[in-house]
Amino acid sequence: MLRTVGAFPSSVAATTERYRGDAERLEARRRAYLDPAFLASLPARAGLSPGDRVLDLGTGGGFLARALARSIPLRVTGLDLDAGALAWAARAVADEGHRWMDHVQGDATRLPVKPGRFDAVVCLTLLCVVPDPAAVVRAAREALKPGGRFLAIEWSGVGSFSDPADREHEVLAREAAAAWVRGFDAAHGARHHLGGDVPALALDAALDDVRVGGHLAVFSPADRSRPLADRVEAVRNERAEIGPSLERRLSTGGMPEERIARYVAKRSAALDALLADPTEARFARAAWVQTLPMTVVSAKR
C-alpha cells in the first residue's frame, strides 16, 4: 500500500527526481555487497522483537525493510521521498510475500507519522544524502516510543574497484574514487563518509545508550560465497554506470578531463572483458575487490 502524504517544496522535488529509477541498481548492489550474516545481525542491534513496529527512513527499494522482515516478523513502514522507488519497493514486498509492510511518501526531516509510534526507526545510507542529517535523527527520535531504538548504517569510506594486476588502472581507480566522493558531496550538499559522525548526531538528538559497530562491505567477482548471478549483475551495474553522469561527477570532484577519459577507457575495457565470459571459471580469476567500510550505530530513546 502506498500512502502519499503532503505536497513537497521544489528542493524536495529535485531530490526525488535524482533518485528516480535508482532502486533496482541499489538493490543489486546491496545484494552483492552486504553479507547475509551482517543483515541477520541487524534485528538484534535494533533491539527488535516479533511484531514490533519499524519505520525505515529513506527506504528506497526497501532492501533494509525486507531484510529485517525476513529475519523476524515485523510491521514495517518504508518512507521515502521518491514515489518511483516506493512503487518498486511495494512490488518487491508483494513478490516476496511480506504481509505487514506499507509505504509512505514523505520527508525524513519532517515525518508525516504520529510521534512515539515506533519500536525502532532504522535507515541505510540515508544520512549521507541529506543536507541536514541532524534533522533526520531528531525526527527519528520523535517517531520512537520511549525505550525504542534508532539504527543507522552509513559509509565511513569507499574503496576503489580495479584490477590490481594493472598498475595504471589501480592508480586511476583510486583517484576516481576520491573524486567521486567529492562530486557526490557537492551534488547532494551532504557528506558520503558520514558514518563516524552518527554517534554525535545521536547524542545531540538526546538519544541514549549509543552503541557503535562496523561492517566491512566487500565485493569481489571471485567471491563464491555469493551467487554468481548477483556478482554478474553487480559487474553489469558497474559497467552501466560508466557514462556522461559518472564523468560529470568525477569532473565536479576535480579529476582532470584527460585522466577521466583514460580511466573510463581502462575501466570499460576491463569490465567488458569480464562480462564477455560471465562464467564462474572466468569470474573466479578476477582479482578485483571493492571494500566499503560502514559504521553501524544504534541508540535508545
Ligand SMILES: C[S@@+](CC[C@H](N)C(=O)[O-])C[C@H]1O[C@@H](n2cnc3c(N)ncnc32)[C@H](O)[C@@H]1O
Ligand atoms: C542512497 S539511497 C538508499 C536507499 C535504501 N535505504 C538502500 O540503502 O538501499 C537514499 C534514499 O533516500 C531517499 N531520500 C533522500 N532524501 C530524503 C528525505 N529527505 N526524506 C526521505 N527520503 C529521502 C532517496 O529518495 C533514496 O531512496
